[in-house]
Amino acid sequence: MMEEGAIILVRSSPTQSLGVGMSEQSRRDPRPWVPNEPKPQVRLTHADRDAVTEVLREAYAQGQLEEDEFDERVDRAMRAKVSSDLVPLTTDLGVQGFNGHTPPGQAREGRFRGGKRGPNDPRNLRTDNPVEKVGAGLSHASAFFFPLLGPLLALLISPQSSTFLRRHALEALNFQLWWLVAILSSAVLSILVLPIVLLVAVAVGGVILPVIAAATNLMGNGWRYPLTFRFIKDDQDQ
Numbered sequence: 001m002m003e004e005g006a007i008i009l010v011r012s013s014p015t016q017s018l019g020v021g022m023s024e025q026s027r028r029d030p031r032p033w034v035p036n037e038p039k040p041q042v043r044l045t046h047a048d049r050d051a052v053t054e055v056l057r058e059a060y061a062q063g064q065l066e067e068d069e070f071d072e073r074v075d076r077a078m079r080a081k082v083s084s085d086l087v088p089l090t091t092d093l094g095v096q097g098f099n100g101h102t103p104p105g106q107a108r109e110g111r112f113r114g115g116k117r118g119p120n121d122p123r124n125l126r127t128d129n130p131v132e133k134v135g136a137g138l139s140h141a142s143a144f145f146f147p148l149l150g151p152l153l154a155l156l157i158s159p160q161s162s163t164f165l166r167r168h169a170l171e172a173l174n175f176q177l178w179w180l181v182a183i184l185s186s187a188v189l190s191i192l193v194l195p196i197v198l199l200v201a202v203a204v205g206g207v208i209l210p211v212i213a214a215a216t217n218l219m220g221n222g223w224r225y226p227l228t229f230r231f232i233k234d235d236q237d238q
Contacts, residue, residue: 042082042083043081043082044080044081044082044083044085044086046234048083048086049077049078049080049086050163052077052080052086052089052090053074053077053078053163054125054126054127054163054164055090055093056070056073056074056077056089056090056093057070057074057127057128057129058128059090059093061128061129064093065093073089076089077089078160121222121224122167122168122171122222122223122224123221123222123223123224124222125163125164125167125168125221125222126164126220126221126222127164127220128220129162129164131165132162132164132165133217133218133219133220134218135154135158135162135165135169136154136164136165136168136169136172136217137213137214137215137217137218138150138154138214139151139154139165139168139169139171139172139173139217140168140172140175140210140211140213140214140217140223141210141211141214142172142176143172143175143176143179143206143210144210147176147180148173148176148177148180150172151169151170151172151173151176152169152173154166154169154172155169155170155173164222166234167222167234168213168217168222168223170232170234171213171223171224171225171230172210172213173232174225174228174229174230174231174232175209175210175213175225175228177231177232178225178228178229178230178231179202179205179206182202183199183202183203183206186198186199186201186202187199209225209226213225
């Protein structure tokens with residue numbers, strides 16, 4: 001039994017002191033990663049992989065990468081699981097990679113245009129690859145020759161790494177589906193309710209917009225159809 005007034009001394013272990021210090025430090029800087037470095041625990045999205053693929057494609061076009069190096073890095077980018085897997089692919093290209101201020105899935109936003117668009121907006125895309133330019137342009141131009149079949153064929157033959165061609169073939173397919181529904185609906189409405197002006201407007205739009213889209217893609221720039229409901233969405237749009 002202890003006497004009243006006795007003083008009890010408790011010696012704190014070095015581990016406890018270290019734990020206190022670590023907790024205080026973590027409260028001061030709660031980030032579990034080094035600033036401006038990738039967060040290895042963050043899983044990648046399709047947009048993140050496509051963004052790095054576009055960087056590699058641009059570097060290959062400028063002569064920074066040999067063909068075998070380009071193929072190898074694209075393959076590694078497509079198989080990457082976390083953001084830290086992508087860092088070695090672009091470090092020697094002079095391109096800033098993922099960091100604590102770049103949320104996953106937004107790697108491509110404003111990269112080429114800098115506008116206030118969604119990260120998956122096809123207008124953010126550019127390419128210097130002539131095959132992708134022609135393929136994407138033909139997907140839009142197929143509205144005059146092989147509607148629906150042209151974009152479907154482009155989607156089937158385009159490689160997974162060809163983001164520019166795949167996204168614009170899907171954009172062309174959605175527009176052609178939407179235009180078909182709109183032209184049939186406006187034809188019925190013109191008879192029942194609305195004047196024939198609506199039918200003419202839809203018909204003119206179906207002729208002019210694919211021409212503009214094809215010309216834009218042939219110049220290597222991205223395109224997005226206005227006032228179009230997209231029946232089919234890419235994995236990046238989910």
